[in-house]
Protein backbone atom coordinates (compact mmCIF):
# COMPACT_ATOMS: atom_id res chain seq x y z
CA UNK A 1 0.00 0.00 0.00
CA UNK A 2 1.34 3.43 -0.99
CA UNK A 3 2.45 5.63 1.86
CA UNK A 4 2.64 8.94 0.07
CA UNK A 5 0.15 10.95 -1.96
CA UNK A 6 0.15 14.29 -3.75
CA UNK A 7 -3.01 16.38 -3.54
CA UNK A 8 -3.52 18.74 -6.48
CA UNK A 9 -2.63 17.73 -10.02
CA UNK A 10 -1.63 21.09 -11.44
CA UNK A 11 1.85 21.70 -12.86
CA UNK A 12 3.62 21.47 -9.50
CA UNK A 13 1.55 18.57 -8.15
CA UNK A 14 2.30 16.53 -11.28
CA UNK A 15 6.01 17.36 -11.17
CA UNK A 16 6.24 16.37 -7.50
CA UNK A 17 4.29 13.20 -8.23
CA UNK A 18 6.80 12.34 -10.95
CA UNK A 19 9.72 13.03 -8.59
CA UNK A 20 8.22 11.13 -5.67
CA UNK A 21 7.38 8.14 -7.90
CA UNK A 22 11.08 7.48 -8.64
CA UNK A 23 11.81 5.53 -5.45
CA UNK A 24 8.33 4.33 -4.38
CA UNK A 25 4.75 4.26 -5.46
CA UNK A 26 3.18 7.68 -5.09
CA UNK A 27 -0.54 8.41 -5.40
CA UNK A 28 -2.05 11.59 -6.82
CA UNK A 29 -5.51 13.12 -6.69
CA UNK A 30 -7.28 16.31 -7.78
CA UNK A 31 -10.75 17.82 -8.09
CA UNK A 32 -11.20 16.49 -11.61
CA UNK A 33 -10.17 13.00 -12.67
CA UNK A 34 -6.92 12.94 -14.63
CA UNK A 35 -5.30 10.30 -16.79
CA UNK A 36 -2.19 9.96 -14.60
CA UNK A 37 -0.66 6.75 -13.28
CA UNK A 38 -1.76 6.05 -9.68
CA UNK A 39 -4.51 8.66 -9.81
CA UNK A 40 -6.89 7.90 -6.92
CA UNK A 41 -9.90 9.39 -5.17
CA UNK A 42 -9.35 12.11 -2.59
CA UNK A 43 -10.51 9.71 0.11
CA UNK A 44 -7.85 7.17 -0.81
CA UNK A 45 -5.13 9.81 -0.95
CA UNK A 46 -6.12 11.23 2.43
CA UNK A 47 -5.60 7.78 4.00
CA UNK A 48 -1.86 7.94 3.28
CA UNK A 49 0.41 8.73 6.22
CA UNK A 50 2.44 11.18 4.08
CA UNK A 51 0.71 13.91 2.11
CA UNK A 52 2.08 16.58 -0.20
CA UNK A 53 -0.43 19.38 -0.79
CA UNK A 54 0.03 21.37 -4.00
CA UNK A 55 -3.04 23.55 -4.37
CA UNK A 56 -2.93 27.35 -4.79
CA UNK A 57 -2.54 29.44 -1.64
CA UNK A 58 -5.83 31.31 -2.03
CA UNK A 59 -7.80 28.05 -2.10
CA UNK A 60 -6.18 26.33 0.86
CA UNK A 61 -8.38 27.59 3.70
CA UNK A 62 -11.55 26.52 1.92
CA UNK A 63 -10.04 23.21 0.85
CA UNK A 64 -8.94 22.35 4.39
CA UNK A 65 -12.33 23.32 5.79
CA UNK A 66 -14.25 21.17 3.33
CA UNK A 67 -11.96 18.17 2.91
CA UNK A 68 -9.34 17.71 5.53
CA UNK A 69 -9.35 15.87 8.84
CA UNK A 70 -5.91 15.22 10.28
CA UNK A 71 -5.20 11.57 11.08
CA UNK A 72 -2.93 10.88 14.06
CA UNK A 73 0.68 10.40 12.96
CA UNK A 74 0.24 11.88 9.47
CA UNK A 75 3.00 14.10 8.08
CA UNK A 76 2.11 16.92 5.72
CA UNK A 77 4.29 18.76 3.21
CA UNK A 78 2.97 22.03 1.82
CA UNK A 79 4.14 22.86 -1.70
CA UNK A 80 2.27 26.13 -2.30
CA UNK A 81 3.87 29.58 -2.35
CA UNK A 82 1.65 32.51 -1.49
CA UNK A 83 0.00 34.61 1.20
CA UNK A 84 -3.78 34.64 1.60
CA UNK A 85 -5.01 37.99 0.26
CA UNK A 86 -8.32 38.17 2.11
CA UNK A 87 -6.73 37.88 5.59
CA UNK A 88 -2.98 38.44 5.11
CA UNK A 89 -2.42 35.12 6.92
CA UNK A 90 0.59 33.00 6.07
CA UNK A 91 -0.04 29.41 5.05
CA UNK A 92 1.54 28.03 8.21
CA UNK A 93 -1.01 30.01 10.23
CA UNK A 94 -3.89 28.61 8.20
CA UNK A 95 -2.60 25.04 8.45
CA UNK A 96 -1.96 25.41 12.19
CA UNK A 97 -5.70 25.04 12.82
CA UNK A 98 -5.64 21.61 11.16
CA UNK A 99 -2.18 20.04 11.56
CA UNK A 100 0.08 19.85 14.64
CA UNK A 101 3.19 22.00 14.22
CA UNK A 102 5.56 19.04 14.64
CA UNK A 103 3.89 17.21 11.74
CA UNK A 104 4.05 19.78 8.97
CA UNK A 105 6.75 21.07 6.61
CA UNK A 106 6.92 23.59 3.75
CA UNK A 107 8.96 23.18 0.56
CA UNK A 108 10.81 26.14 -0.88
CA UNK A 109 13.60 26.88 -3.32
CA UNK A 110 14.11 27.30 -7.07
CA UNK A 111 12.01 24.68 -8.80
CA UNK A 112 10.20 25.14 -12.08
CA UNK A 113 7.78 22.23 -12.42
CA UNK A 114 8.64 22.02 -16.13
CA UNK A 115 12.25 21.10 -15.25
CA UNK A 116 11.49 18.84 -12.28
CA UNK A 117 9.15 16.75 -14.42
CA UNK A 118 12.05 16.13 -16.82
CA UNK A 119 14.21 14.88 -13.95
CA UNK A 120 16.62 17.82 -14.17
CA UNK A 121 18.63 18.45 -10.98
CA UNK A 122 17.64 20.98 -8.37
CA UNK A 123 18.03 21.79 -4.69
CA UNK A 124 15.11 22.47 -2.36
CA UNK A 125 14.61 23.29 1.29
CA UNK A 126 12.21 21.47 3.56
CA UNK A 127 11.23 23.93 6.28
CA UNK A 128 9.71 22.67 9.50
CA UNK A 129 10.00 23.49 13.18
CA UNK A 130 10.49 19.74 13.63
CA UNK A 131 13.53 18.16 12.00
CA UNK A 132 11.68 14.84 12.23
CA UNK A 133 9.42 15.99 9.39
CA UNK A 134 12.51 16.50 7.21
CA UNK A 135 13.96 13.12 8.27
CA UNK A 136 10.70 11.39 7.34
CA UNK A 137 10.21 13.06 3.94
CA UNK A 138 13.81 13.21 2.73
CA UNK A 139 14.08 9.51 1.75
CA UNK A 140 11.07 9.88 -0.56
CA UNK A 141 12.91 12.35 -2.80
CA UNK A 142 14.77 11.14 -5.91
CA UNK A 143 18.51 11.43 -6.44
CA UNK A 144 18.12 14.39 -8.78
CA UNK A 145 16.70 16.55 -5.97
CA UNK A 146 18.91 17.59 -3.08
CA UNK A 147 16.82 18.48 -0.05
CA UNK A 148 18.17 20.74 2.69
CA UNK A 149 16.64 21.34 6.10
CA UNK A 150 15.70 24.65 7.72
CA UNK A 151 13.58 25.42 10.77
CA UNK A 152 12.70 28.88 9.43
CA UNK A 153 9.15 28.21 8.24
CA UNK A 154 8.08 31.84 8.18
CA UNK A 155 11.25 32.96 6.35
CA UNK A 156 10.82 30.33 3.64
CA UNK A 157 7.15 31.13 3.26
CA UNK A 158 7.70 34.85 2.94
CA UNK A 159 10.61 34.41 0.52
CA UNK A 160 8.63 31.96 -1.67
CA UNK A 161 5.60 34.23 -1.76
CA UNK A 162 7.43 37.56 -2.12
CA UNK A 163 9.59 36.41 -5.01
CA UNK A 164 6.41 35.87 -7.06
CA UNK A 165 5.55 39.55 -6.70
CA UNK A 166 9.11 40.54 -7.59
CA UNK A 167 8.97 38.25 -10.63
CA UNK A 168 5.95 40.24 -11.84
CA UNK A 169 7.99 43.43 -11.35
CA UNK A 170 10.89 41.93 -13.25
CA UNK A 171 8.62 40.88 -16.13
CA UNK A 172 7.31 44.43 -16.29
CA UNK A 173 10.89 45.74 -16.31
CA UNK A 174 11.87 43.45 -19.19
CA UNK A 175 8.58 44.06 -20.99
CA UNK A 176 9.35 47.77 -20.94
CA UNK A 177 12.84 46.96 -22.27
CA UNK A 178 14.56 48.82 -19.44
CA UNK A 179 17.72 46.76 -19.81
CA UNK A 180 19.87 44.34 -17.81
CA UNK A 181 21.11 47.00 -15.37
CA UNK A 182 17.56 47.89 -14.40
CA UNK A 183 16.58 44.24 -13.91
CA UNK A 184 19.62 43.52 -11.72
CA UNK A 185 18.90 46.63 -9.64
CA UNK A 186 15.27 45.64 -9.26
CA UNK A 187 16.12 42.07 -8.22
CA UNK A 188 18.75 43.11 -5.68
CA UNK A 189 16.57 45.85 -4.18
CA UNK A 190 13.74 43.31 -4.17
CA UNK A 191 15.86 40.94 -2.13
CA UNK A 192 16.52 43.70 0.44
CA UNK A 193 12.81 44.47 0.47
CA UNK A 194 11.70 40.90 1.10
CA UNK A 195 14.30 40.51 3.86
CA UNK A 196 13.03 43.69 5.55
CA UNK A 197 9.45 42.44 5.30
CA UNK A 198 10.45 39.03 6.67
CA UNK A 199 12.32 40.53 9.62
CA UNK A 200 9.07 42.06 10.87
CA UNK A 201 7.60 38.55 11.13
CA UNK A 202 10.62 36.92 12.74
CA UNK A 203 12.18 35.39 9.60
CA UNK A 204 15.90 34.57 9.60
CA UNK A 205 18.19 36.63 7.36
CA UNK A 206 19.91 33.45 6.12
CA UNK A 207 16.70 32.24 4.43
CA UNK A 208 16.77 35.25 2.12
CA UNK A 209 20.31 34.77 0.91
CA UNK A 210 19.86 31.03 0.42
CA UNK A 211 17.81 28.81 -1.89
CA UNK A 212 14.41 29.95 -0.55
CA UNK A 213 15.14 33.64 -1.12
CA UNK A 214 17.86 34.61 -3.58
CA UNK A 215 17.78 31.17 -5.25
CA UNK A 216 14.10 31.25 -6.08
CA UNK A 217 14.07 34.98 -6.77
CA UNK A 218 16.93 34.83 -9.29
CA UNK A 219 15.22 31.93 -11.04
CA UNK A 220 11.70 33.30 -11.18
CA UNK A 221 12.58 36.91 -11.92
CA UNK A 222 14.66 36.08 -14.97
CA UNK A 223 12.83 33.41 -16.94
CA UNK A 224 9.81 33.19 -19.18
CA UNK A 225 9.20 29.77 -17.61
CA UNK A 226 7.80 31.74 -14.65
CA UNK A 227 4.07 32.44 -14.82
CA UNK A 228 4.53 35.48 -12.58
CA UNK A 229 7.25 36.91 -14.82
CA UNK A 230 4.93 36.38 -17.81
CA UNK A 231 2.16 38.28 -16.03
CA UNK A 232 4.64 41.16 -15.75
CA UNK A 233 5.46 40.97 -19.47
CA UNK A 234 1.74 41.19 -20.26
CA UNK A 235 1.22 44.17 -17.94
CA UNK A 236 4.09 46.01 -19.64
CA UNK A 237 2.23 45.54 -22.92
CA UNK A 238 -0.83 47.19 -21.35
CA UNK A 239 -2.84 43.98 -21.57
CA UNK A 240 -5.77 43.63 -19.18
CA UNK A 241 -4.98 41.51 -16.13
CA UNK A 242 -8.06 39.40 -16.77
CA UNK A 243 -6.87 38.60 -20.31
CA UNK A 244 -3.33 37.85 -19.12
CA UNK A 245 -4.63 35.39 -16.52
CA UNK A 246 -7.04 33.79 -18.98
CA UNK A 247 -4.23 33.27 -21.46
CA UNK A 248 -1.99 31.88 -18.72
CA UNK A 249 -4.56 29.29 -17.63
CA UNK A 250 -2.47 28.49 -14.53
CA UNK A 251 -2.03 30.13 -11.18
CA UNK A 252 0.25 33.20 -10.80
CA UNK A 253 0.40 33.51 -7.02
CA UNK A 254 2.11 36.91 -7.16
CA UNK A 255 -1.14 38.62 -8.19
CA UNK A 256 -2.98 37.93 -4.92
CA UNK A 257 0.19 37.92 -2.85
CA UNK A 258 0.92 41.51 -3.97
CA UNK A 259 -2.41 42.47 -2.41
CA UNK A 260 -1.55 40.62 0.81
CA UNK A 261 1.91 42.20 1.08
CA UNK A 262 0.47 45.64 0.40
CA UNK A 263 -2.07 45.24 3.22
CA UNK A 264 0.45 43.79 5.67
CA UNK A 265 2.97 46.52 4.83
CA UNK A 266 0.36 49.20 5.53
CA UNK A 267 -0.73 47.51 8.75
CA UNK A 268 2.80 47.01 10.10
CA UNK A 269 4.38 50.12 8.52
CA UNK A 270 6.89 48.16 6.45
CA UNK A 271 8.62 49.94 3.57
CA UNK A 272 7.84 47.72 0.55
CA UNK A 273 8.10 50.02 -2.50
CA UNK A 274 8.39 47.40 -5.25
CA UNK A 275 5.55 45.20 -3.98
CA UNK A 276 3.46 48.35 -3.53
CA UNK A 277 4.02 49.44 -7.16
CA UNK A 278 3.19 45.92 -8.40
CA UNK A 279 -0.08 46.05 -6.47
CA UNK A 280 -0.88 49.50 -7.91
CA UNK A 281 -0.06 48.35 -11.47
CA UNK A 282 -2.32 45.33 -10.99
CA UNK A 283 -5.01 47.82 -9.96
CA UNK A 284 -4.49 49.84 -13.15
CA UNK A 285 -1.57 52.25 -12.61
CA UNK A 286 0.56 52.70 -15.72
CA UNK A 287 3.89 50.81 -15.37
CA UNK A 288 5.83 53.80 -16.65
CA UNK A 289 4.40 55.96 -13.83
CA UNK A 290 5.45 53.30 -11.34
CA UNK A 291 8.95 53.33 -12.74
CA UNK A 292 9.18 57.10 -12.28
CA UNK A 293 7.95 56.78 -8.69
CA UNK A 294 10.40 53.97 -7.90
CA UNK A 295 13.36 55.91 -9.29
CA UNK A 296 12.32 59.01 -7.41
CA UNK A 297 11.50 57.36 -4.04
Ligand SMILES: NC(=O)c1ccc[n+]([C@@H]2O[C@H](COP(=O)([O-])OP(=O)(O)OC[C@H]3O[C@@H](n4cnc5c(N)ncnc54)[C@H](O)[C@@H]3O)[C@@H](O)[C@H]2O)c1
Pocket residue numbers: 008009010011012013030031032054055056057059062063079080081082111112113114249250251253
Ligand atom coordinates in the same frame (compact mmCIF):
# COMPACT_ATOMS: atom_id res chain seq x y z
N1 LIG B 1 4.54 25.32 -11.20
C1 LIG B 1 5.68 25.48 -10.53
O1 LIG B 1 6.77 25.50 -11.14
C2 LIG B 1 5.67 25.60 -9.04
C3 LIG B 1 6.86 25.37 -8.35
C4 LIG B 1 6.88 25.52 -6.96
C5 LIG B 1 5.71 25.89 -6.28
N2 LIG B 1 4.57 26.09 -6.99
C6 LIG B 1 3.37 26.46 -6.23
O2 LIG B 1 2.47 25.35 -6.21
C7 LIG B 1 1.13 25.82 -6.12
C8 LIG B 1 0.31 25.17 -7.23
O3 LIG B 1 0.86 25.63 -8.46
P1 LIG B 1 0.70 24.84 -9.83
O4 LIG B 1 1.87 25.20 -10.65
O5 LIG B 1 0.45 23.41 -9.61
O6 LIG B 1 -0.61 25.57 -10.39
P2 LIG B 1 -1.59 25.11 -11.56
O7 LIG B 1 -2.35 26.31 -11.94
O8 LIG B 1 -0.84 24.35 -12.58
O9 LIG B 1 -2.55 24.07 -10.82
C9 LIG B 1 -3.29 24.36 -9.69
C10 LIG B 1 -4.00 23.10 -9.24
O10 LIG B 1 -4.75 23.37 -8.04
C11 LIG B 1 -6.04 22.80 -8.20
N3 LIG B 1 -7.00 23.57 -7.43
C12 LIG B 1 -7.35 24.85 -7.65
N4 LIG B 1 -8.30 25.21 -6.76
C13 LIG B 1 -8.54 24.13 -6.00
C14 LIG B 1 -9.44 23.86 -4.95
N5 LIG B 1 -10.28 24.78 -4.49
N6 LIG B 1 -9.43 22.62 -4.41
C15 LIG B 1 -8.60 21.69 -4.88
N7 LIG B 1 -7.74 21.87 -5.88
C16 LIG B 1 -7.71 23.09 -6.44
C17 LIG B 1 -6.34 22.89 -9.68
O11 LIG B 1 -7.32 21.97 -10.05
C18 LIG B 1 -5.00 22.57 -10.28
O12 LIG B 1 -4.85 21.19 -10.40
C19 LIG B 1 1.20 27.35 -6.20
O13 LIG B 1 1.16 27.86 -4.90
C20 LIG B 1 2.56 27.60 -6.82
O14 LIG B 1 3.11 28.85 -6.45
C21 LIG B 1 4.52 25.95 -8.34
Ligand SMILES: O=P(O)(O)OC[C@H](O)CO
Pocket residue numbers: 081109110111112113164167216219220225226227228229251252253
Ligand atom coordinates in the same frame (compact mmCIF):
# COMPACT_ATOMS: atom_id res chain seq x y z
O1 LIG C 1 5.94 29.89 -12.52
P1 LIG C 1 5.95 30.62 -11.21
O2 LIG C 1 6.22 32.08 -11.36
O3 LIG C 1 4.72 30.32 -10.39
O4 LIG C 1 7.20 30.05 -10.36
C1 LIG C 1 7.30 28.69 -10.11
C2 LIG C 1 8.21 28.35 -8.96
O5 LIG C 1 7.78 28.97 -7.77
C3 LIG C 1 9.66 28.57 -9.21
O6 LIG C 1 10.43 28.12 -8.11
